[in-house]
Amino acid sequence: MNVIEANNLKFSYDGKNDAIKGVSFSICSGKYYSIIGHNGSGKSTLAKLLIGLLKPSKDSLKAFGLEYNSKNIKEIRRKVGIVFQNPDNQFIGSTVKDDIAFGLENRCVPQKDMDKIIEEYSKKVDMFDYLDKQPEKLSGGQKQRVAIAGVLAMHPEVIIFDEATAMLDPKGKREISELIKKMRIDNPNLTLISITHDVEEAFNSDEIIVMNEGEIYMSGSPKEILSKSDELEKIHLGVPFLYSLANELNKLGIKVDDYSSLESLVNSICQ
Amino acid sequence: MPINFKDVSFTYSYKTPFENVALNDINATILDKSFTCIVGKTGCGKSTLIQQLNGLLLPTKGEVIVDEFVVSSNRKRRTKKLANLRKKVGIVFQFSENQLFEETVLDDVAFGPTNFKVSKEEARKIAKECLLKVGIKEEYFEKSPFELSGGEKRRVAIAGILALSPSIMVLDEPTAGLDPEGTKEMMELLKKMNESGTTVIVVTHDMNLVLTYATNVIVMSDSRIVKEATPDELFLDNDEKYSLETPYIAKVVQELDKKGIKLDTKVIKDVKSLASEIARKRKNK
Numbered sequence: 339m340n341v342i343e344a345n346n347l348k349f350s351y352d353g354k355n356d357a358i359k360g361v362s363f364s365i366c367s368g369k370y371y372s373i374i375g376h377n378g379s380g381k382s383t384l385a386k387l388l389i390g391l392l393k394p395s396k397d398s399l400k401a402f403g404l405e406y407n408s409k410n411i412k413e414i415r416r417k418v419g420i421v422f423q424n425p426d427n428q429f430i431g432s433t434v435k436d437d438i439a440f441g442l443e444n445r446c447v448p449q450k451d452m453d454k455i456i457e458e459y460s461k462k463v464d465m466f467d468y469l470d471k472q473p474e475k476l477s478g479g480q481k482q483r484v485a486i487a488g489v490l491a492m493h494p495e496v497i498i499f500d501e502a503t504a505m506l507d508p509k510g511k512r513e514i515s516e517l518i519k520k521m522r523i524d525n526p527n528l529t530l531i532s533i534t535h536d537v538e539e540a541f542n543s544d545e546i547i548v549m550n551e552g553e554i555y556m557s558g559s560p561k562e563i564l565s566k567s568d569e570l571e572k573i574h575l576g577v578p579f580l581y582s583l584a585n586e587l588n589k590l591g592i593k594v595d596d597y598s599s600l601e602s603l604v605n606s607i608c609q
Numbered sequence: 610m611p612i613n614f615k616d617v618s619f620t621y622s623y624k625t626p627f628e629n630v631a632l633n634d635i636n637a638t639i640l641d642k643s644f645t646c647i648v649g650k651t652g653c654g655k656s657t658l659i660q661q662l663n664g665l666l667l668p669t670k671g672e673v674i675v676d677e678f679v680v681s682s683n684r685k686r687r688t689k690k691l692a693n694l695r696k697k698v699g700i701v702f703q704f705s706e707n708q709l710f711e712e713t714v715l716d717d718v719a720f721g722p723t724n725f726k727v728s729k730e731e732a733r734k735i736a737k738e739c740l741l742k743v744g745i746k747e748e749y750f751e752k753s754p755f756e757l758s759g760g761e762k763r764r765v766a767i768a769g770i771l772a773l774s775p776s777i778m779v780l781d782e783p784t785a786g787l788d789p790e791g792t793k794e795m796m797e798l799l800k801k802m803n804e805s806g807t808t809v810i811v812v813t814h815d816m817n818l819v820l821t822y823a824t825n826v827i828v829m830s831d832s833r834i835v836k837e838a839t840p841d842e843l844f845l846d847n848d849e850k851y852s853l854e855t856p857y858i859a860k861v862v863q864e865l866d867k868k869g870i871k872l873d874t875k876v877i878k879d880v881k882s883l884a885s886e887i888a889r890k891r892k893n894k
């Protein structure tokens with residue numbers, strides 16, 4: 339089932355230049371998508387359209403069959419959650435606990451359930467020990483984990499990560515990707531859309547959409563995209579490390595055919 | 610001039626019920642003209658450490674010595690005028706693009722020098738030079754800084770610090786949020802500044818960058834410094850990992866080592882040098 343459908347979706351900030359130049363795609367329920375592209379390629383604009391912070395033109399974008407208009411936006415936001423890049427812009431509560439509770443309070447979740455939910459999700463993001471801490475006592479990565487807990491606690495059907503791990507340290511990134519895996523096992527219908535320019539991270543997803551200059555440059559499974567790594571280089575996106583090493587070795591006359599994993603690459607070098 | 614940390618401790622909200630130790634007995638030297646990376650997981654005290662460098666935060670105990678300046682909470686020891694230290698040590702904070710405020714790019718960069726009794730004309734001249742240095746073209750000078758892309762804004766912010774001609778540049782995660790191309794441009798810019806004699810201190814999580822660009826690494830953990838080393842000592846010759854991410858290059862070196870192919874780690878800095886070292890090894894075999 340398609341949860342989100344874009345049909346010739348356009349958007350312009352100034353009415354002259356299109357930041358999104360008529361893209362069409364569909365997001366399927368239960369899949370994990372990565373949208374990659376360099377700075378200024380239109381990925382964040384797309385995220386803001388998907389959550390209804392920017393208004394798409396009529397009939398060009400639908401979520402759960404609903405048009406993005408003032409009548410439906412509440413319903414759409416109930417189903418689509420977003421985690422932004424900068425944790426300072428989304429920390430609302432005076433403590434970690436208040437911050438996670440904020441969304442729940444808006445939905446009138448009873449107090450006794452709320453404590454249980456807060457405990458569960460703060461544990462999931464490894465922030466349980468910090469529940470009474472104020473935001474200024476937390477580092478950027480810790481704040482981001484709280485933001486993620488707040489969104490997860492709302493049980494959305496789609497979660498958009500707008501470069502949400504860009505500020506986390508490697509351990510934090512790993513924890514979040516582990517958490518994503520766990521979430522997907524817990525709830526196979528959960529749809530994830532991760533906006534990132536971390537190519538290595540994107541290769542964990544089911545499908546990659548590559549954006550360039552406001553258009554979809556290409557899309558496909560990580561394997562398909564990997565086989566077109568030279569295309570990624572062309573549009574100034576980083577290529578996976580193993581590919582670039584294989585490429586350099588080939589230039590020096592060492593043929594490396596299989597660079598799908600570190601092991602296979604090392605094996606071909608040793609041959 | 611090297612930077613010396615002597616028994617430096619720092620506690621947020623000191624002597625209140627909200628005490629929070631961020632630095633614990635730090636003793637370290639940052640070498641003159643080095644490209645030093647400070648690494649460690651989130652919350653380990655990296656950002657607190659760099660704020661001691663120009664006295665934005667004063668150590669709760671101990672002192673930081675930068676050239677003739679002493680940063681200390683002891684009034685008798687502390688250098689009276691820290692403004693001159695702040696000219697010497699330029700700090701570019703995380704997401705520095707949020708610090709821009711003037712109407713044009715040029716005015717934003719010229720703002721710093723005018724605070725140090727430089728005439729407006731002179732300041733604009735310096736600003737132009739610095740903007741060109743960071744790769745911002747002339748046609749951008751009269752634009753509003755808010756019209757620029759994230760990567761460009763960050764370069765303008767760096768130009769603003771450069772305009773004070775600091776001899777030490779400190780940057781807190783300068784590549785966070787930049788795309789791979791922007792990351793490379795940023796690091797090459799810092800490398801160029803370092804080669805022209807500026808001490809560059811970078812806080813980062815990206816170990817691949819550390820291996821390629823740093824001359825020295827300081828590893829922090831739980832408010833302490835746990836290791837000072839060169840990148841190849843840290844990643845290629847050492848089994849202790851300090852729970853740092855292993856750079857891709859180091860992973861390849863280790864895997865080949867297991868297969869009996871020993872590479873000369875001294876010459877490996879990036880993908881290119883790794884590939885040519887592998888090629889050299891294969892030829893000799």
